[in-house]
Each structure stands twice: as C-alpha cells, then as structure tokens.
Amino acid sequence: MQSDWEPIRKRVSCRAYQDRPLEPARIAQLQDKIQELNAASGLHFQLIVSETAGKPAVKLLAAMFHGSPNVCAALVGGEDCISGEKVGYYGEKLVLYATALGLGTCWVAGTFDRKSIHPDIGPGEKLWDVVPIGYALETVPARQKMIRKSIRSRDRKPEEFLESDLPLAQLPMWVQKGVEAVRLGPSAVNQQPVNIRFRNGTISARIWKKGHGLEYNDLGIAKCQFEAGAYAYGVTGHWDFGDGAVFHVSKVVSGGED
Ligand SMILES: Cc1cc2nc3c(=O)[nH]c(=O)nc-3n(C[C@H](O)[C@H](O)[C@H](O)COP(=O)(O)O)c2cc1C
Numbered sequence: 001m002q003s004d005w006e007p008i009r010k011r012v013s014c015r016a017y018q019d020r021p022l023e024p025a026r027i028a029q030l031q032d033k034i035q036e037l038n039a040a041s042g043l044h045f046q047l048i049v050s051e052t053a054g055k056p057a058v059k060l061l062a063a064m065f066h067g068s069p070n071v072c073a074a075l076v077g078g079e080d081c082i083s084g085e086k087v088g089y090y091g092e093k094l095v096l097y098a099t100a101l102g103l104g105t106c107w108v109a110g111t112f113d114r115k116s117i118h119p120d121i122g123p124g125e126k127l128w129d130v131v132p133i134g135y136a137l138e139t140v141p142a143r144q145k146m147i148r149k150s151i152r153s154r155d156r157k158p159e160e161f162l163e164s165d166l167p168l169a170q171l172p173m174w175v176q177k178g179v180e181a182v183r184l185g186p187s188a189v190n191q192q193p194v195n196i197r198f199r200n201g202t203i204s205a206r207i208w209k210k211g212h213g214l215e216y217n218d219l220g221i222a223k224c225q226f227e228a229g230a231y232a233y234g235v236t237g238h239w240d241f242g243d244g245a246v247f248h249v250s251k252v253v254s255g256g257e258d
Contacts, residue, residue, distance in 0.1 A: 015066070
C-alpha cells in the first residue's frame with residue numbers, strides 16, 4: 001500500500017477548474033476506485049460524467065466556483081449517522097486517490113444545484129455530497145483565493161485537536177502525524193469538529209462540536225486522514241465506526257515519512 005502523505009499535504013478544496021475534460025483513461029481509473037470503495041463499504045457512490053461538450057457534470061454555485069468539470073462523484077448512501085460517517089471515510093479515500101492522480105476536488109454539500117444532477121438514489125438513501133473532479137487552474141483567481149483564505153483563517157492549532165493527559169509532543173510520532181493529517185483535512189465550513197483522544201494508550205475519535213448536520217461526514221473524513229497519517233509513519237490500523245469509537249493498531253510497517 002502506498003502512503004497517502006503527499007496527497008494529504010497537497011489536497012486543498014479546488015474551487016477553480018480548467019475548461020478541460022478528463023480523459024477516458026482517468027475516468028476509468030476513478031470508476032474502478034469507486035467500484036472498489038462501494039464493494040468495501042456497501043455505499044452507492046456514482047461517477048457522473050457529462051458527455052455533452054460545455055455541459056458540466058453538476059452545476060456548482062457560480063459565486064463560489066470558477067468553471068465546472070465534466071466529472072463529479074455523487075456520494076450516495078444511507079440516511080443514518082453511521083452511513084454519513086462512512087460517506088466521509090470512503091469519500092475522503094476517493095478524494096486522496098484523485099489528488100494522487102494530480103486532479104482537483106472539492107467536497108460540496110451545499111453550494112450546488114441539486115436539480116442539475118440525477119444519481120440513482122435507492123430507498124432509505126440520500127445524496128450527501130458531490131465531489132467535482134477536474135484539472136485545477138494553475139493560477140487561482142483572486143475570488144477563490146479570498147474564499148479559501150477567509151474560511152481557513154479559522155484553523156485550529158494542532159494541540160487543539162487532541163484530548164490527552166500528555167502534550168502532543170510527547171505522543172508517539174505516528175500519533176502526532178495522524179493528528180496533523182486530521183488538521184490538514186477538509187471539513188464542512190471548516191468547522192473541524194472532530195478531536196482525537198489518547199488515554200492510557202487507547203486512541204478514539206470524538207465529535208466535540210455538533211450543529212451543522214454534516215459532522216458525521218467530518219468524523220469519517222477525520223478517521224480516514226488519521227489512518228493515512230499514521231500509515232505514513234509506519235503504523236497500520238483500522239477504526240471502528242461511531243462517535244467515540246476506537247482505532248485498532250494492526251502492525252508497524254516501516255519507518256516514518258516527512
Ligand atoms: C462535508 C463537507 C461539505 C462541504 N461543502 C462545501 C460546499 O458546499 N461548498 C464549498 O465551497 N465548500 C464545501 N466544503 C469544503 C470546505 O469548506 C473545506 O474543506 C474547508 O474550508 C477546509 O478547506 P480545505 O479543504 O481547502 O483544506 C465542504 C467540505 C466538507 C468536508
């Protein structure tokens with residue numbers, strides 16, 4: 001398994017896309033990844049591809065976005081909290097995969113036209129989010145720069161993501177790396193509502209801030225990011241699902257990566 005540290009560092013919410021459709025080979029890679037993630041999770045993610053020149057896969061709000069890619073992922077899953085968490089966890093795996101392919105992505109729960117997209121939604125399911133996927137503009141327009149700056153200016157410090165009797169600097173490096181990955185990850189309106197707990201050697205993840213309705217997406221995203229950060233420092237493990245659930249270490253694989 002390849003480390004996701006590079007995509008974790010590189011990923012930002014891309015709100016400015018080139019007017020350049022994704023090549024069929026790239027689309028096939030994304031389709032395969034989605035199939036793999038659905039098989040592992042039981043979710044119903046779908047890749048929406050517009051075959052019509054100039055027609056986007058989903059209409060994004062023009063006030064927030066520049067350009068609209070011809071491909072997007074529709075993150076469909078059950079309506080309950082655990083499904084919301086799984087959407088976050090597996091959706092972030094897709095985002096990191098697309099980032100590793102050199103593509104721009106953005107989690108979008110609100111600022112798109114729901115009538116412009118028609119994924120298959122089964123009984124008991126809903127469309128949680130869309131993720132436009134395309135080539136990022138090399139020079140980010142001033143408007144999108146300003147949007148990002150104003151949202152991420154509320155970033156919390158690394159220590160604020162940790163609930164522990166020990167200071168962050170005294171925890172194992174792989175835990176520090178996992179916490180850093182959580183800090184770098186996306187969250188709805190940059191609320192960063194998930195903390196990592198380290199008590200008596202046990203690690204868990206907890207939603208400390210409820211309210212905007214997408215905190216279970218954020219919980220899954222934070223768990224994916226933590227796991228990838230830990231792996232980059234040589235530790236494999238897996239999470240139980242649920243608020244307050246535990247991270248199980250499986251094995252130490254190799255030395256760390258900076
Ligand atoms: C579940 C979820 C929903 C989001 N919805 C939107 C959205 O509707 N519109 C938008 O512009 N950004 C949306 N974002 C992106 C966040 O604003 C972004 O992740 C956060 O500001 C941190 O910035 P970064 O992703 O560039 O690190 C969403 C993110 C998540 C995780």
